[in-house]
Amino acid sequence: MPCWLAVITAAAAGVLMDLAYPAAGVWPAAYIATALVLLAMIGRSVAGSLAVGAVFGLVFYALLVFWTSRYLGPIPWIALSALEGLLTALGLIPIALAYRWLPRGIPRHLGRHVLLPALVAALWTGREVVLGTWPYGGLPWARLGMSQSESPVAAISSWVGVSGLSFLMVFAVAATVECARTRSWRQPAWVAVPASAVAILLLMPAFPTAAAGSLRIGAVQGNGPSGYFDERKPWGIVDAQAAATDPLYGEDLDLLVWPEGLDADPFRNEYLASYLTGISGRAGAPLLANAATTDGSALYNTSFVWDPSISPAPEREDLQTYDKRNPVPFGEYVPDRDFYNALAPDLVGLLQRDYAAGTDTPAVSIDGVQVGLAICFDVIYDEMIRESVRAGAQVLVFQTNNADFRGTDENLQQLAFARMRAIEAGRTVVNISTVGTSQIIRSDGATIRSLPAGVEGVMVENVELRTGTTPGVAFGTAISQLLLWAGLAALTAARFTARRRIRGR
Incomplete structure (x- = not known):
């Protein structure tokens, strides 16, 4: 298509791709958007693919992360959207080159219908891997696979991880595009390629993990003044959490969970230490809480199991702690x-x-049961889930504070990622927020308990424990690295093969 039409197509793809993520959550839009991006890349020069990719990236990220402007205004939003949009544009250039080089080097049906879609899918996934690790630790917020938390294809993530799911999605789309471009829809052998990919995506069941009992967990959404710029009275956050916890007193709990953030460091504030001891004592269960803590001269975002049976005012080294890794x-x-x-x-x-x-290893032990942890944006990093499961986690607890993004899509996007992690790991997830939305999510992605945003409340459930490591968790990181480097190597090989064939004419 001409460049002007490719630019318009890319902009439309950016809008559709955003619709695939919450709040809209129209997951089929991800496939249409991917097809439009690929069609816009075909036949582009390096400069043309950079321009088209930039339009797609800027539109998509500007819509997806608009919530970053909630409190600090447009500058952070514009900066993040521009950076991720530019990196997306650079990452799409190799896809345009693949469409140019591989059909020249391997012009037969196998190359067009199998190898080219596989290369395009690997390059797309490799771009996601790079953006998820660089710069400053990366932003794996917009991986294609993460858009499918509510779709029937999410189960595939338990076999190949989120990056593997992205690869299969793009492969199915790219193979369909090639069937249309080459008018091969009347040849069953080549129609079978995209049809098989779609069948795998839709019909593959989740990897089975094994039930291993239950843990009775009470989780509290206090809806307190926990935002960066919220006006609050002294101890406003902990008072809101304590008030919301009242319905749980008398419940036979194994673990009480509060979300991310308290008013002070309980290891340096005697009043807060005694407060938490009282809460845990009344609940009759250890309290998993979170606060900013200091250790030496360093400041950490720390989750900890407050267990007054150890000491009414325990020291940091007395308790199980996890300091946020990201x-x-x-x-x-x-x-x-x-x-x-x-x-x-x-x-x-x-x-x-x-x-x-x-x-720290992101896991704690509650009466011999390993509980995997992630604090807020930790949930988007694959290694957190992998290390939790390797540590023996039978249930996952994600603590977060969404107060700075009240009224935006941020909390729903993060919740969708938590749901994908439940499916990928084959574990129940307790996702608890200061202000919502909070949910307890079963290992198949179904919601068991839920609290909407902007209210105080509790969720209590005999949470199913599960054992066994899914291939998606065990090999997901290796798969993503393999796709990144294999895609680049195959693109290089396609370039040399194309040049050799042209010279041989």
Whole structure:
């Protein structure tokens, strides 16, 4: 198609791709958007593919992460959208080159209908892998597979991980595009390629994990003043959490869970320590809570199991703790602070303290049951789930604070990622937020209990424990790395093969 039409197509693809993610959550839109992007890339020069890719990336990210402008205004939103849009454009150039080189090097049906779709899918997935790790730890927020948490294809993630699901989705779309481009729909052998990919996506059941008893968990959404700019009275957050916990007193709980964030460091504040001890004592169960804590000179975002049976006012080293492994750049710390302070001193000045990255295994033990953990945006990083399951986690608990994004799609997007993790790992997930939306999600992705945003409440459930490691968790990272490097190697080989065939004419 001409470049002007490709630009319009790319913009439409960006809008459709955003619709595939919550709040709209129209998951089939992801396939249409992918097809439009691929069609817009075919026949493009490097400059043309950069322009078309930039339009797609900018439109998509500007819509998807618009919630970043909720409190700090347009500058963070524009900066993040522009960066991710540019990286997306750069990452789509190899796909345009694949459409140019591979049919020249391997012009037969096998190359067009199998090898080309596989290469395009590997390059798409490789781009997602890079954006999920760089810069500053990356932003794996927009992986194609993550758009499918409510779709029947989500079960595939338990076999190949989220990146593997992205690959299969793009392969199915790219193979369909090639059948249409080559008018091969009357040849059963080649129609079978996209048809088989679609059948695998739709019909493959989730990898079976084994039931292993239950753990009675009570989770509390306090809806307190936990936002960065919320006005609050002294102890406003903990008071809201404590008030919301009242219905759980008298329940026979194994674990009480509060979301991310308290008013102070309980290991350095005697009043808060006694407060938590009272809460845990009245509940008759250990309390899994979270606060900003210090250890030496370092500041951490820390989840901990407050167990007053150890001591009424335990020290940090007395308790099981997990320090957040992936602090959010420009949210919990400022990388290259001097550089960015020169660009936007007012915004950078709002973050006076930098959280350090923890090194702990993201799991704690409750009466012999391993509970896997993730704090807020930790949930989007594959290694957190992998390490939790390897540590023996039989249930996953995700603590988060969405107060800075009240009234936006952020909490629903994060909740969708939590649902995908439940399916991928074959584990029940307890996703508890300060202000919502909170849910208990079964290992098949079904919601057991839910609290809407903006209300206080509790969820209590005999949560099913499960054992066994899914292939998606065990090999998901290896699959993503394999797709990244194999795609680049295959593209290089396609280039040399195409040049050799052209010279041989």
